[in-house]
Amino acid sequence: MMPNNKPPQKALHLALVAGGLPNMYKNLLQTYAQKRKLTLPAYSHEVVGGLYKSKVTVDGKSFETQEYFSTLKNAEQGAAKVAFESMSLQLTPEARFLSNSCLFSDEVLYKNLLQEHAQRTGLLPAYDIVKSGPPHMSIFVSTVEVGGKSYQGQEAKSKKMAEANAAKVAYICLTKCAEEAARHMLWRSKQSQETRKTSNVSTIISKTIRSI
Numbered sequence: 638m639m640p641n642n643k644p645p646q647k648a649l650h651l652a653l654v655a656g657g658l659p660n661m662y663k664n665l666l667q668t669y670a671q672k673r674k675l676t677l678p679a680y681s682h683e684v685v686g687g688l689y690k691s692k693v694t695v696d697g698k699s700f701e702t703q704e705y706f707s708t709l710k711n712a713e714q715g716a717a718k719v720a721f722e723s724m725s726l727q728l729t730p731e732a733r734f735l736s737n738s739c740l741f742s743d744e745v746l747y748k749n750l751l752q753e754h755a756q757r758t759g760l761l762p763a764y765d766i767v768k769s770g771p772p773h774m775s776i777f778v779s780t781v782e783v784g785g786k787s788y789q790g791q792e793a794k795s796k797k798m799a800e801a802n803a804a805k806v807a808y809i810c811l812t813k814c815a816e817e818a819a820r821h822m823l824w825r826s827k828q829s830q831e832t833r834k835t836s837n838v839s840t841i842i843s844k845t846i847r848s849i
Contacts, residue, residue, distance in 0.1 A: 661714075661746075662714050662715075662717035662718040662721055663678070663713060663714055663717045663753075664746065664749045664750055664753060665717070665721050666678050666693070666695065666717040666720055666721045666724075667749065667753075668746075668749055669721060669724065669725075670695055670696070675695055675696035676695065676696045676697070677695075678693045678694070678695045678717065678720070679693065679694045679695075680692070680693050680713050680716065681693075681694075682709060682712055682713070685705060686705075688705035688706060688707060689705060689706050689707075689708065689709045689711070689712035690702055690704070690705050690706070690712055691706075691709070691712035691713045691715060691716040692716055693713070693716040693717055693719075693720050695720055695724070698720075698724075700716060700719045700720035700723055701716055701719065702715040702716050702719055747801055747804040747805040747808050748800065748801055748804045750804070750808050751781070751783070751804040751807055751808045751811075754808060754811060754812070755783060758784070760783050760784040761783075762781045762782065762783050762804070762807065763781065763782045763783075764779055764780070764781050764800050764803065765779065765780045765781075765782070766778070766779050766796055766799060766800070767779075767780075768796075775794070776792045776793070776794065777792065777793050777794070777795060777796050777798070777799035778790070778791075778792045778793075778799055779793075779796070779799035779800045779802065779803040780803055781800070781803040781804055781806075781807050783807055783811065788803055788806045788807035788810060789803060789806065790802025790803030790804070790805060790806050
């Protein structure tokens with residue numbers, strides 16, 4: 638950890654510009670490392686003037702951002718972006734295309750996203766598969782249970798894709814629920830603040846009237 642000094646003005650500008658960094662690079666880097674059998678990413682960070690700068694180490698190599706971010710989450714995404722793009726460039730164009738196609742596919746992405754969400758909440762997903770149809774034209778339907786709730790995906794021609802479809806449904810539902818809960822909490826907080834303001838104004842008016 639570095640002392641809580643003020644960051645350079647350029648770093649502050651970059652932090653504001655990069656505030657909207659997509660939340661996918663940690664997942665992509667994790668999947669990339671798993672598929673290439675590398676040691677998994679390990680993150681560290683420093684704080685300067687209330688802003689965050691992150692470094693990630695993958696397979697003995699370290700990558701870090703030059704900019705500072707307003708949250709640790711964005712700082713880690715920034716470091717993961719640097720690492721993922723740098724490591725991808727070391728592949729041949731053909732290998733890079735195949736790697737990116739696989740990493741960005743629903744088959745990989747949503748299961749990883751759901752797994753990461755589950756690890757944060759402590760509710761790990763449990764998959765169930767139902768197979769139907771003749772052997773040469775089998776259809777798979779998967780259901781995933783997270784926190785006592787079940788989510789069913791669309792049918793697919795493989796078990797892996799069926800599980801990915803279920804993970805996609807679960808992840809979208811869970812993130813939407815979390816967003817709605819956050820909005821509701823924000824609304825209640827604002828309502829509470831307005832109520833306190835109204836109450837304070839009423840108290841002031843009452844005291845003024847009594848003093849007349």
